[in-house]
Amino acid sequence: MNDFHYAKASTAKEAADLMNDQPGAVYLAGATTLLDLMKANLAAPPLLIDINTLPFKGIEQTKDGLRIGTMERMSTVGENPLVVQEFPAVSQSLLLAASAQLRNMASIGGNLLQRTRCGYFRDAAFPCNKRQPGSGCPALTGDNHNMAILGTSERCITTSYPGDLAVALLAFDAVLILQNQKGKQRQVPINEFYLLPGDTPHRENVLEAGELIVAVLIPTATHAQHSTYLKVRERTSYAYALASAAVGLDVQNGIIRSARVALGGVGAQPWRSPAAEKVLTGAPANRATFQDAASAALQNAKPRSENAFKIELAQNTLVRALETVANA
Numbered sequence: 515m516n517d518f519h520y521a522k523a524s525t526a527k528e529a530a531d532l533m534n535d536q537p538g539a540v541y542l543a544g545a546t547t548l549l550d551l552m553k554a555n556l557a558a559p560p561l562l563i564d565i566n567t568l569p570f571k572g573i574e575q576t577k578d579g580l581r582i583g584t585m586e587r588m589s590t591v592g593e594n595p596l597v598v599q600e601f602p603a604v605s606q607s608l609l610l611a612a613s614a615q616l617r618n619m620a621s622i623g624g625n626l627l628q629r630t631r632c633g634y635f636r637d638a639a640f641p642c643n644k645r646q647p648g649s650g651c652p653a654l655t656g657d658n659h660n661m662a663i664l665g666t667s668e669r670c671i672t673t674s675y676p677g678d679l680a681v682a683l684l685a686f687d688a689v690l691i692l693q694n695q696k697g698k699q700r701q702v703p704i705n706e707f708y709l710l711p712g713d714t715p716h717r718e719n720v721l722e723a724g725e726l727i728v729a730v731l732i733p734t735a736t737h738a739q740h741s742t743y744l745k746v747r748e749r750t751s752y753a754y755a756l757a758s759a760a761v762g763l764d765v766q767n768g769i770i771r772s773a774r775v776a777l778g779g780v781g782a783q784p785w786r787s788p789a790a791e792k793v794l795t796g797a798p799a800n801r802a803t804f805q806d807a808a809s810a811a812l813q814n815a816k817p818r819s820e821n822a823f824k825i826e827l828a829q830n831t832l833v834r835a836l837e838t839v840a841n842a
Contacts (some may be wrong), residue, residue, distance in 0.1 A: 515552050522564040526726075529565050530695035533724045536561040541726065543585060543621035546612075547628040554636055556629075556645065570623075570728040573597065579733040584623030584726075588679075589614070591622060601732055603741035603760045607682040610745045613752050623727040625679050626690070626707075627719070631754055632672035633657065643669045643715045651715075659820040660756060663828075665782035666816060670715035674782055675708060676754045678745060681778035684786050685760040686738045689731040695724040701731075708783035737762035737772045740842065744835040745778075746827060755779035757828040759835040765799045775811060780828045787811040790832070804836040805829075 520542075523529035533539050539561035542548065551557035571583040573594050580600060582591055591597055592608030611617065611625070634640040634652045641649035653661050653671050661671045688704045707719050721727075732738070741762035747753040758778035764771040773794035777785040790811035797803040808829035815825050 515555070516558040516560075518552075518559055519561045520564065521561060522567070524567055526568055526693065526697060529563050529568065529726075530697070530724060532561065532563045533695060539563055541565050543624045544587065544619040545624075546616050546620040547624055551629060555638060556636065565726070570726070576731075579731060582622060582730045582732070584621060584626070584728055584730060586622050587618055588612075588620045588622065588625060589617040592617065599739070600734060601682070601686060601738050601741065603685065603738070603743040603762060604679070604682045604732065606743040607678040607745075607758075607760060610743065611678045622679070622730065625677055626675075626683075626727060626730075627721075628675065628677050629718075630672045630674050631676045632661070635672065643711075644672070644674075644718075645716070647714070647716050654818065657820065658818040659823075660754075660779075661818060661821055662782045663780050663815040663817045663821055663824050664777070664785050664812075665710050667711045667713070667715070667782075669713055670711035670782070671818060672711075672715075672782070673754075673779060674711065674715070674718050675784055676779075678743065678755065678758060678778060680704065680708070680784040681758055681776045682741075682743050682760040683730065683732065684784045685741070685762060685774040685776035686732055686735065687774075688733075690727050691729040691731065692721065693726050693728045694722060699728070704784075705786055711782050735762070735772070736764040737774050740764065740839055741774070742835055742838045742842075744831055744838065746831050757824055757831045759828070759832045761832070761835045761839055763794070763799065763836065763839045765840060768798055770794045770797055770799050770803070773807075775807065775832065777811065777828055777832065780812075780815070780824050789813065794836075799836075799840040801833065801837065804833045804840075807836065808832040 540559040570585040775790040790807040793807040
């Protein structure tokens with residue numbers, strides 16, 4: 515780990531001024547992701563700007579849904595009664611992540627910005643287009659059992675966002691509020707926040723230099739209230755998803771009126787499936803429909819030498835999640 519300086523900001527303006535004065539400075543919240551990167555010498559910021567006292571907190575009901583401050587901790591949001599009742603899949607995605615100790619430390623904003631867990635990215639001995647554009651992607655022909663099968667490119671096949679929360683937020687049309695160094699805010703739908711690798715895998719999202727995620731807005735909807743998050747992994751705890759599904763259904767008299775489907779662990783970014791939602795909407799809520807939706811969700815999958823199993827795994831995960839909601 516490199517030497518660095520530390521400063522604590524008491525206001526958003528002070529944080530922005532510190533960022534402007536020191537090129538390469540980064541913001542520090544829970545640090546559960548940042549310190550991992552620094553210890554692996556994958557990040558070497560000269561200055562850490564502690565933003566834990568900034569007023570980006572609170573979990574409140576609005577006329578349109580729920581507003582969550584991104585300085586809230588994962589455990590606080592996951593256990594909040596409003597989140598549990600109105601957005602159970604969001605609650606479950608948080609409480610199935612990491613460990614209790616990490617959930618008590620990690621911030622919502624930091625969770626949304628965590629980096630890939632690709633072994634080639636995390637080991638500087640290997641080339642990696644995410645670390646050094648143009649150097650190559652060893653995963654294409656190497657160990658790729660946990661790599662993405664949707665949205666990849668010849669430059670990168672990793673699951674760029676390895677977490678759970680963004681998958682659930684994507685399913686329910688969440689919007690992120692971003693604030694720049696001058697205090698100006700903009701709203702970005704989460705389906706526009708993450709970037710596919712394409713020819714620029716080192717660019718993972720639309721954040722501009724010095725910009726912060728200050729809040730998450732989730733609109734209220736019946737399909738969000740009747741939802742679940744299912745995570746399949748190699749260990750029962752403290753492991754990233756091989757495949758996951760966040761689903762929500764509004765079912766009336768056995769017919770699906772609206773549906774939301776997002777997948778994790780299989781995409782180069784959190785993966786929404788309009789194709790699966792189209793199959794589900796207006797159809798009977800039964801296993802045959804769910805299997806058709808699962809087939810549609812994975813129809814464009816492009817597996818590599820060791821991860822073809824993810825197609826069937828993701829399909830089975832999605833069917834099981836849909837059955838869980840339909841039978842609740």
